[in-house]
Amino acid sequence: MILVVAEQLDGRLNRASWEAIAAAQQTGGPVKVVVLGAQAGAVAADLAAADVAEVLVAEHPSLERYTADGYVLALAQIAGAEQPELVALPHTYQTRDFAPKLAARLDRALITDCIGVRPHDGGRVFVRAMFQGKLYADVLPAGPAPHIVTFQIGAYRADAVARGSSAAPTRALSLTIDASAVRQKPEAPFKEAKQAVDLSQAERIVAVGRGIKGQEHLAVAEKLAAALGAELAASRPICDAGWLPMDRQVGSSGQTVAPKLYVALGISGAIQHLVGMKGSSTIVAINKDPDAPMFEVADYGIVGDLFEIVPALTKALNG
Amino acid sequence: MKIAVCVKQVVSREWHLRVADSKTWIRDQDASYELNEPDAYALEEGLRLKEKHGGEVIVVSAGPARVSQVIREALARGADRAIHVEVEGLVDADAFVTAEALAAALSDERCDLVLTGLQSDDSGFAQTGVLLAEKLGMPHGTIIMDVQVADGGLRVKRELEGGWFQWIAMPLPALLAIQSGINQLRYATLKGIMAAKKKDVKKIAAPSVAPRQQILNLYFPEKKKATQLISGSPAEAARELVRRLRDEARVIQ
């Protein structure tokens, strides 16, 4: 049985949990899902819609807020009680915080950030990327069960989760946790009040260059940014001309960005600018000059008039 | 404060990667090496805390003799002394083995704070720091952006996903895995390099520990990174781009 540890905060399920469930389902064998923390019960009904054997709800005063100590104490007990052969988690920031501690506590193998699973010699081998994604490794866990595995965000698709024909049964777990053993004292999570634009924190950016031709045309880019939930940024000439403020300039000192998505509109790609955004995970370039250096670093590119393409893109995203 | 910073020497990002004949690691003969960049941020944080609260910074690393390169670099940046767990293997070790080696180095030291980077540029397990915390019996925090020390305890700012943050209090001694990019890395000054030659590097042996995982096969993935140009009318190209961003790149829902 594969035990998937779902993640939730304030009654909202982290989308990556579905990816972990999909991964577990595709790995094969019965799947159970456990969810911890205050208001875990609120998400149980959602989870029960998946094609899983059971949904376990673990609520306890010491799990009121996430702490590494608390979660490890809880999961160690749960693993001992439920005896899974594999514990599967999504590789979220939270998982990274406690999964190795759980592995050390149970003295079991932990394989992190996996992108796939394959049968091997009657057992399984896990595929993970190494050397910053340049190489893949087939990794065999050693030692007795349970093995613990975390799945890379995006490696499996959340919408690939098989739904059950009827709701899975839900069970509340009772746990014994010594509050004094939980050494972390967390405060409430918060979002930083945005004093100024901080492009370095943006997950998505739409950047404009000289191709935008005039301040009056910025609206085209702004609509795309809104459709993508992205921050607006610019290359130096745009900020020099005063069309956008300096704190939106990419490429100046301190403004190195590494978003998941960077869409460059009408930016040729002078090296100062490229150096400021080359860390972006996915780069899209839209420019009417096919020789623009930006195309060299882009993952996807469209050669053409941005005034035609960008509205079409905004429409395709909103539609 | 007595602060230990664990650093790893990794093959330089410039090194042309080829798989070794054993197919379980890369060919690294005569490779160029460097200090794992996430660990450099941990070191920087350690040095800043020392400058603020006094004490010493001990740099710790495990690996073959050539690891002394990154140890010297850390000493040149300002660490006071070093512990080198010298062992010929450990190059492709899993996090458990590495964590045991580091724990052996620190077991007698009674540090107030242990700092590590989030993960290494080669293996990328993102485990070693947290495993080490458990072995040392310390509370820990990961993806730490800010460290405040007060009254025998810590208040640290942790990064959550989606632009959320959280402050957590915990007692000392503790271990923290520091987020990359939170501060400006100092470079080794000439004076620091000269001084590093005179600083103490203690060598100890590594404990013998069975690994918890094994690489069966290391290989290059099929797809190579090349720019995909999307053609067609603006409407067609736009739709196709959205499709690829959603299904291939997985950067939009």
Place this chain on the structure above:
Amino acid sequence: MIEILALWLLLLIFGGSFVAQVARRVRLVAAAPNNFSLDLLGFRIRRFVTDVVFQRKTIVERPFVGLAHAFVFWGFVAFAGFTATEFLKGLGIVDLTGTAWFHAYRLALAPFAVAALAGIVFLVIRRGIVRPVALGTHVSIESIVIGLFIAILMVTFLLDFRLEEGTPAARVNWWAHACVILAFLSLIPASKHLHLVLSPVTVFLKSPVLGTVPNLDFEKEEVGTEAIKDLKSKQVLDALTCVECGRCQVNCPAWESDKALNPKTLILQTKDALLAGSRDAKMVDVFDPGVLWQCTTCGACENQCPVGIEHLPLIIGARRGLVSNGEAPDYLGNVYNHMERRGNIWGLGYDQRQKFVESAGLEIFAAAKHEWLIWLGCAGAFEADFQKSLRSLFAILSAHGVRFGVLAKERCTGDVAKRTGNEYLFQELATQNIADLKAAGVTKILTSCPHCLKTIGDDYRRFGYEVQVVHSAVMVAELTRALRATDIESEVVTFHDPCYLGRYAGRTGEPRELLGRFGGELTEPARNRENPFCCGAGGGLLFEEKEKGTRISDVRFGQLRATGAGTIVTACPFCSIMLKGSQASAQSEIQVVDLMTFVNGRLQRMPGRTPGSP
């Protein structure tokens, strides 16, 4: 008799004062670590003759002023024998004034005196009334006084021809002349007029190569110029020699673009600290360290200086002192990390260079097969526009049968590290590069980057590595010299001389030769050839995005645009990046093109030629 005693007394007082003051300054120089050199003696002697004897520098840059000064200078030199002879008589030692040669000498001096008088009057009026910017905001009274002294000396000399010998008037005239000389003597050491004594020496001892900054010796734990006592002997001599002419100031691109950096002020502040005896004063207390980071190392200051001052070792020395203590500006810290970890200034991945090498069909250098090694440099490996110009270069070279290759792996020459004072990083990169170059058996290097040219061709020599390094403009000019270009469309262009090519390497003819050969109708900007106005990228400033005042690159772009040309041609990847940036910010339609791209484009379009053939 009384007169003789009086003269002796005065000579002892004023002359003694002169000697004491000069001795003090000589002691300052002697106390500093010695770095005087007499290498390339022939060059030094030739330069001494042209620049000191014939005042070439002062005249060429400011013709009227220079000529006026030359008259005064020649007057001084010519009068030396006269003054000495008269004093020997006045001191009662020997009287040669009656001899025939002395009479002839006196007559011969008359034109010198007239010229010197005319010169000094012109200069005093310029200083006191015209008041040019270079001379500072307030008039130096001492300079006016000295000017009047010189005028009095010339007037009294000429007057003597009209006065009968022995008359009271003649005696008074003689004594006036003598007293002015003695007063002058005691004023010389404490003022900028010390250059009378020092500048011939300083010019002689000036390095034959612009921007000579020796390696730091780490064995001796040298860290650079942290305090006044770390200044080397030539630097002390420089500070004491400054004549405050302001040529360095008005040619400095930072000063011209409203920044605080003023090379003249740096030298004078150093002098003040030396004379105050503050041996332990830190350089960051002598001058504002922020000012040090505004220098692009263009070398205009050092190049323009008529009295032999070397500004660059002072600035870079002080930078070294800062960097050794971890006080480089933040943006440089990033660049150092990039250079150290990735071996290039932008921290980009090695595979990008690989991609270029493959797509350009470049061969890996093999000594048996290739004559020339092409040094791509950081821009050649990573900057798309510069790579286009390199492709043009490769096409031209191949068309002319030149056998060339590139190194399998290159790391940055270390130019930025050297110029910003990170000597450790520079030496690391240099020693590794030299080892690679030697191992590959390279004897001839061709590059399109003037910074690589200076670093490998000059700075690497201090490691004992001598190799021939040539800039592509020089090579291609030579290759195409026999070409008779016909029917080439003409286009009005302007050429921006890169500082490291035009000023440092003195190569201003070849780019113009090429442009002219291939249809470029040249218009020259305000500052050009050996005295260009910097693009603003050197000295690490390529990475400073928060420049104070006006951007240096924008000022230069304005100068180039003012020529009216439709195309700006340059021959350096840094200049290209900066000028393109200014062009974009100015929303201008002027083309900024590299020389190789221009030439190859024209070569391809020459009628009767197949593309790529000679």
